[in-house]
Amino acid sequence: MRENEFEFIRGLVYEHSRINLGPDKRELVSARLGKRLRATKLATVGDYCHFLQTERDGEELAHLIDAISTNHTFFFREIAHFDFLSQIAVPELKARARTEHWPRLDIWSAACSSGEEPYSIAITLDECLGPAWPWHIECTDISNRILAKAAAGIYRDETVGKLTPARISRYFQKGYGPQEGNYRVKPALQAGLGFQQLNLLEGEPPFPHPFHVIFCRNVMIYFDRKTQEELVQKLTRHIVPGGYLFVGHSESLTGIRHSLQTIKPAIYRRPLNS
Numbered sequence: 660m661r662e663n664e665f666e667f668i669r670g671l672v673y674e675h676s677r678i679n680l681g682p683d684k685r686e687l688v689s690a691r692l693g694k695r696l697r698a699t700k701l702a703t704v705g706d707y708c709h710f711l712q713t714e715r716d717g718e719e720l721a722h723l724i725d726a727i728s729t730n731h732t733f734f735f736r737e738i739a740h741f742d743f744l745s746q747i748a749v750p751e752l753k754a755r756a757r758t759e760h761w762p763r764l765d766i767w768s769a770a771c772s773s774g775e776e777p778y779s780i781a782i783t784l785d786e787c788l789g790p791a792w793p794w795h796i797e798c799t800d801i802s803n804r805i806l807a808k809a810a811a812g813i814y815r816d817e818t819v820g821k822l823t824p825a826r827i828s829r830y831f832q833k834g835y836g837p838q839e840g841n842y843r844v845k846p847a848l849q850a851g852l853g854f855q856q857l858n859l860l861e862g863e864p865p866f867p868h869p870f871h872v873i874f875c876r877n878v879m880i881y882f883d884r885k886t887q888e889e890l891v892q893k894l895t896r897h898i899v900p901g902g903y904l905f906v907g908h909s910e911s912l913t914g915i916r917h918s919l920q921t922i923k924p925a926i927y928r929r930p931l932n933s
Contacts, residue, residue: 672724769859799859814841887915908924
């Protein structure tokens with residue numbers, strides 16, 4: 660991949676997704692472009708860049724951003740977050756629910772990827788709340804393809820197998836015949852989740868209510884400082900006073916202007932009086 664081709668891809672991806680691909684991402688971009696060259700049956704990166712310049716419907720651009728932004732994830736990644744959610748955040752918010760007139764607990768998985776994060780949240784809520792307080796998880800991602808996988812809730816045995824046998828039995832249906840080796844999230848758990856495509860940096864998220872908790876993890880690592888600040892301020896506006904924001908353990912709000920209180924590493928809280 661030539662330097663001018665990399666710069667063209669960098670600029671296009673940044674313009675449409677705000678993902679900032681530094682020079683250290685050149686090998687990653689090259690590897691992921693290989694998949695798109697095979698899919699489009701184009702011979703060179705130069706041909707692919709020309710194709711992106713001339714296509715009118717933007718379909719391939721969506722595939723490109725999808726390929727670049729796809730992130731590795733797994734169930735209960737960064738387990739300390741789920742421990743804090745069940746032991747601290749949820750009991751605290753539940754205690755406020757009656758006086759604050761909250762009919763349910765609302766959580767947003769803002770970059771849900773292939774679904775392991777929101778289903779981990781759902782399992783946590785089911786275990787710590789049961790029927791005591793209804794809950795709903797809004798799941799969004801920039802990629803339609805990866806979002807469809809999350810909504811389907813079907814995972815291979817090597818992925819689900821990392822959970823405890825009790826959780827697998829309670830929350831997943833085992834596949835047989837053509838579905839051998841697959842596990843599907845049970846409808847009772849999946850009913851508490853909603854899925855929609857969303858670019859976090861395009862306008863205000865279309866939600867009519869704020870959230871008690873927002874998970875936006877391992878997203879800001881792709882953005883420059885200005886974009887990180889814009890995103891954090893936008894997310895803060897969608898958190899109830901006293902609600903929580905979880906970011907990835909490799910991320911930090913240090914050096915970013917924000918109004919949140921630091922609770923623990925990668926856990927922040929909107930002040931009650933804000």
